[in-house]
Structure formats: C-alpha cells, structure tokens
Amino acid sequence: MKDYLIAVADDDKGNLKVAKRILSIYGYRVDCLSSGEELLEYVKGIKPDLILLDVHMTGIDGFDTIHKLKADHSARNIPVIFLTADDDAETETKALSAGAADFVGKPFVASVLLLRVKNTIELNKLQTDLKKEAKKLSADFLEEHRRNERLSMQVVKALAGAVDAKDNYTNGHSTRVAEYSREIARSAGFSEKDQDKIYMMGLLHDVGKIGMPDSVMNKPTKLTSEEYELIKSHPAVGCDILKNITEMPDLAVAAKWHHERYDGTGYPDGLKGEEIPKEVRIISVADAYDAMSSRRSYHDVFAQEYIKSELINGKGTQFDPVYADIMLEMIDEDTEYSMREDPDAYMVGDDGFAVEQTNRNDDNDFVFGFLSMLEAGGLDTAVGMKYCMNDTEFYAEMLTEFTRGSDDRIRHLEECVACGNIEQYRTHIHSLKSSSKTVGAMDISEQARVLEEAAKAGDGRAVIDGTPAVVADLRAIVGSILMAMSIYGLTD
Structure with missing residues (x-):
C-alpha cells in the first residue's frame, strides 16, 4: 500500500x-x-x-x-x-x-x-x-487497447467495491458473484470472450444500490413496505447508470433484470423463462448462492446442505434448472466449502450454520467483570466494543475520552440554551449523539437524536425542556464509567 x-x-x-x-x-x-x-x-x-x-x-x-x-x-x-x-x-x-x-x-x-x-x-x-x-499518444495501438482494457476493468472493480461498501454485510459480494457466474458460464460451454463479458456483468449487477440511502441499506430490522419498494427500484437505477455504456449494453441488462425469476414472478418486468437473457439467468443463481453463503443483517452463513436444498427447491421457479444444476455440481466439488465469504473466519457448527471464529479475550475474568459493571451502569457494551473494533483496551481509551469531554459538552449545551442559540446547540447535540453511541451510551444517543430533531425544527421549547434530562443522564453515566474504570484500575 x-x-x-x-x-x-x-x-x-x-x-x-x-x-x-x-x-x-x-x-x-x-x-x-x-x-x-x-x-x-x-x-x-x-x-x-x-x-x-x-x-x-x-x-x-x-x-x-x-x-x-x-x-x-x-x-x-x-x-x-x-x-x-x-x-x-x-x-x-x-x-x-x-x-x-x-x-x-x-x-x-x-x-x-x-x-x-x-x-x-x-x-x-x-x-x-x-x-x-x-x-x-501511443505508437502501438494494440498495446494501448490492452492497457485501456486493464484500466477499464480496474475502474469497474473499484466501482463494484464502492457499491459493496454501501452495505455493512456485502463486502466482496459483487466480486464473488462475478467469479461464480464466470465458472457457471465456463461449465456451460460459453466462449472465453463470453465468460469475460458475464464476469463484468456480474461485477456491476448491483450498481443501482449506490443510489440507495444508507439508512435503508443497513437497516437491521424489517423494512417497511415503502422502504422495500425503494430497494426494489435499484435495478432501474442501475440500468440508468449503465445504459449509456454503448460498447457493452449487456451491463445495463444484468443490472435491470437480475431479480427476475424463471417462473415470471420476479421484478421489475415479470420476464419468464428464456425471455430472461441467459447471462442474467446465470448471475441470478450466483447472486442467490452468495447471499446464502455470506453474512447478512438477517442471517449468518448457511451450511452447504441447506443451500443445496434451496437451489433444488428453486429449480424451475426462481432459477433456470440448467444453471442451478451446474451450481449444485460446483457445491458438490467444493468439499472444503471454500466458496463463501472469508472461509478462514468461519466454521460450520452442528446446527448447520456457520459460526464466526474469533480471538477475542471476552472470557477473561477481568474483561468480563469490567464490561459487566459498565452494563450495570447503563452502557450497551456490545455496541461500544463493536465501534472500538472489539479491542477492550481501545474501548477503555474511548471511554476516557468520552468522560473527559463531558463537562465541556454540558457547558456548551447549557450556554446555547441560555442564550437561545439553536443553531450552535444543534451542532453540539449532534456531536453528543455520535460520541455517546460510539461508547454504547444508547439512551443518551437517542435523547440527543430527539433534541437534534427539535433544534432542526426550531422548537426552542422542546430544547429547553429536554436539555436538563439529557445533561442529568450524561452526568450519571459518566459517574458510572469513572467508577468502573477506577475499580478496575483503568484511570490515569
């Protein structure tokens, strides 16, 4: 690097x-x-x-x-x-x-x-x-053409990576779908040129998600009907993004139709059977396979036998039977279950689900006691540890930073209320919303969010009425943090 x-x-x-x-x-x-x-x-x-x-x-x-x-x-x-x-x-x-x-x-x-x-x-x-x-200017046209092809592929891969980064749970998804699609195409007898084409189509099949709000893409709970309809618009958005690439019109085709189903019940156009381009039918199988063999907000990595059963059940309804059978053969050949997200990070448990293997030291009595005391004081340590990369020492540093800045935060908020400066108040309460969530002070973060909305709406009465409560709760949780850190010898 x-x-x-x-x-x-x-x-x-x-x-x-x-x-x-x-x-x-x-x-x-x-x-x-x-x-x-x-x-x-x-x-x-x-x-x-x-x-x-x-x-x-x-x-x-x-x-x-x-x-x-x-x-x-x-x-x-x-x-x-x-x-x-x-x-x-x-x-x-x-x-x-x-x-x-x-x-x-x-x-x-x-x-x-x-x-x-x-x-x-x-x-x-x-x-x-x-x-x-x-x-x-290049004297060698052929070499220039090859160089441009390499650069184009790099740009496509970087764009695919940017799309995957929109979703906390889809790191590497586009690349894996492209690789699985190319392998299915190879097994189906596609030419090398067509294999390369379907690889690039697979890389950009989800490009429409770049236009979806993060708040919807990464929502941990069930989507509302309005949010689901918004997500369903990403194929059309992807098509609009790619349709002007006239040298490869199939890129837009894959982006638009990868959620069509073989039985005609998919979206956006309800295409059926061979109305769906064969490249898209391949990508649909690879896309579904990767979704099941990767973590999502709503499930962990599934075992191979479960994925096989889902592909078998979907033959002729969701999937083209020919390409589903090729994917099933690939699964049978993958005896080490290497076709999945970060295979070295998971092992498949007896219940058929993949379990993440970590080197965390959470069983250590010291760490357990410290985190338990913080929990008793009102912190959601699971959230705090997540944002501190599951590093207890770094979490303690961030807790120290949070407590050290609390007096200044309180002073700024109270001064803004006293002088009626709602705009500055909004800046300081926004900062409190973020910093408190970083350490797992979720109640404070939620109160700050409500007050930020009030300030944004110019509701001075709500700001005046709500600030004393959030200040009192902030002081209380700071006291709990300081007590836990003192007892466990983590103060300066």
Whole structure:
C-alpha cells in the first residue's frame, strides 16, 4: 500500500481518535484537524490524498468547507468523504451534490470506513491515471487497447467495491458473484470472450444500490413496505447508470433484470423463462448462492446442505434448472466449502450454520467483570466494543475520552440554551449523539437524536425542556464509567 496521507476534520476529539486509530492500523498516515477553518489553512501547504470531513462542526460547517475547497484550484481535486451521524437521504443528497465522493456514518464501523477510504483513493487515482493516459499518444495501438482494457476493468472493480461498501454485510459480494457466474458460464460451454463479458456483468449487477440511502441499506430490522419498494427500484437505477455504456449494453441488462425469476414472478418486468437473457439467468443463481453463503443483517452463513436444498427447491421457479444444476455440481466439488465469504473466519457448527471464529479475550475474568459493571451502569457494551473494533483496551481509551469531554459538552449545551442559540446547540447535540453511541451510551444517543430533531425544527421549547434530562443522564453515566474504570484500575 502506498503511504497515503488522509486529513480528518472533525470538532469531536473522540471521532478524530477513532478515525486515526482505524486508519493508522492499516498503514495510512493521518493528520487530525478540529475545524473547517483549520482544514482550509492546512491544505494551503499540504495536499492530502483524501479528506474526511464532518458535516456538523462549530464555526463553518462541512458544506461551507467543501464549497471553499472546490473553489480553490489547488485543492479542488482532493476527494472528500463526508462524516455524519445523520441518517436521512436529504443530507446524503446534499453531500453528493456539494461534490463529496462518498459519505460514512458515525459512529464508525471499521470495515465500512476502510472500504470507502480505499475505494475512494483508488477511484481518484484511477481517474487521475486515465486523464494522464488520455493526453499521451501511443505508437502501438494494440498495446494501448490492452492497457485501456486493464484500466477499464480496474475502474469497474473499484466501482463494484464502492457499491459493496454501501452495505455493512456485502463486502466482496459483487466480486464473488462475478467469479461464480464466470465458472457457471465456463461449465456451460460459453466462449472465453463470453465468460469475460458475464464476469463484468456480474461485477456491476448491483450498481443501482449506490443510489440507495444508507439508512435503508443497513437497516437491521424489517423494512417497511415503502422502504422495500425503494430497494426494489435499484435495478432501474442501475440500468440508468449503465445504459449509456454503448460498447457493452449487456451491463445495463444484468443490472435491470437480475431479480427476475424463471417462473415470471420476479421484478421489475415479470420476464419468464428464456425471455430472461441467459447471462442474467446465470448471475441470478450466483447472486442467490452468495447471499446464502455470506453474512447478512438477517442471517449468518448457511451450511452447504441447506443451500443445496434451496437451489433444488428453486429449480424451475426462481432459477433456470440448467444453471442451478451446474451450481449444485460446483457445491458438490467444493468439499472444503471454500466458496463463501472469508472461509478462514468461519466454521460450520452442528446446527448447520456457520459460526464466526474469533480471538477475542471476552472470557477473561477481568474483561468480563469490567464490561459487566459498565452494563450495570447503563452502557450497551456490545455496541461500544463493536465501534472500538472489539479491542477492550481501545474501548477503555474511548471511554476516557468520552468522560473527559463531558463537562465541556454540558457547558456548551447549557450556554446555547441560555442564550437561545439553536443553531450552535444543534451542532453540539449532534456531536453528543455520535460520541455517546460510539461508547454504547444508547439512551443518551437517542435523547440527543430527539433534541437534534427539535433544534432542526426550531422548537426552542422542546430544547429547553429536554436539555436538563439529557445533561442529568450524561452526568450519571459518566459517574458510572469513572467508577468502573477506577475499580478496575483503568484511570490515569
């Protein structure tokens, strides 16, 4: 990995610390800045490879900051990823319209943050390389053609990775679907050229999901009927994105029809049997297989026998029987169950489900006691540990950061209430919403969310009435954290 430099601008010390910890572990250099003004001064002398920019900050906010960056000729090409605890599509749309390359939710999920950083840097690098290549003249047309093909494939793979990063549970999904599809095509007697075509179709079959809100894509509970209809629109969105690639029109076909079913009950057009292009029928089998052999928000990795039974039951209804049979043969040949998400991270239990293997030290009496005491004090430590990468020592560091900043948070909130500065209040309560969720203080995070909505709506009475309660609860939970850390010798 190149020694990439990332600038992180956020007025919350805890968020800066988490971002730097996650990114530094994976080899990135990180400079932390506490405001938009500081970032704008910073880029006058240093040009990072990527900027992570908080939306809500004291002083100039993220939107004003990115407008100034884009107006600066020397900094306008630096890709920007917005950081936000907002979960509404309006913020996401505004961020992309302002010129952001992507956005990441807070608190940070390490895998999602890393994927989006990696994909954004790679896409920007590829775009830069493509611009440079376009300015060169080549005497050898054939070599130039081959080079462009390689670059195109890299761009497609990077785009597929960006799509997968939209969903916490689909890391690598597009690549696996493409690989399974190519293997089915090979076994079915497709030419090498057609195998390559179906591979690229598989890579981009889900590209429409890039237009879906994160709040819906990563919702851990059952979707509402409205949300489900929104998700069902992603094939049409994908088709719209790819239809202008006239050199390979089949890309748009796969994006549009990969949810059609062999019996005609699929969507969006209810195509039946051989009305569905054969490449799409192959991708549909590979897509369903990967969905069952990978983790999702609603299930873990299924055992091979269960997946086989589902494919057999779906022959002639959901799947083309010919391609389903080829997939079943591939499963029979895969005696080590290597065709699945991260096979080294799972073992299949006696109940037929895959169980994640970890090296966590949760059984240690010290850790168990410490986390139990935090739970008794009102923290959801499972959430806190998740956002701290299941590292107890780092979790303790973040708890320390949270308690140290509590007095300043309370002072800022009370001062804003006293002087009626609702706009500044919204910035500080937004920060509390994110930081409290990072350590697992879920009740505080929810109260902060409600107060942020009130401030956003200009409801000063709700802000005045609700602030004393959240301040009291914050003081109480800080006291519980400090007591647990003192008893277990984790204070400075």
